[in-house]
Amino acid sequence: MLFKNTKDKAVSALKRIRENAKGLKQSYDYKRGKAGQDRTYAAYKMVNDADKAGVKDKGNESDPLFRARTMMKEAQRKALERKI
Numbered sequence: 001m002l003f004k005n006t007k008d009k010a011v012s013a014l015k016r017i018r019e020n021a022k023g024l025k026q027s028y029d030y031k032r033g034k035a036g037q038d039r040t041y042a043a044y045k046m047v048n049d050a051d052k053a054g055v056k057d058k059g060n061e062s063d064p065l066f067r068a069r070t071m072m073k074e075a076q077r078k079a080l081e082r083k084i
Contacts, residue, residue, distance in 0.1 A: 043071060047065065047072055
């Protein structure tokens, strides 16, 4: 009887640990996805503001404006492929 009670407590503790770990992973995944969305929004805003101001990019990978424009073009191309 004593061992069964101890076993049940151990099993329930392991279940709680698993549930807590699952919740932490979900929280981490959400925050990571949110950070990616924020970076994408900032890049799109930078491109939009630069277009309004008439700013030209340098045309190479070291320029953040060029990278953001390339990323937008790629996203638009993929969206068009999904539509078709």
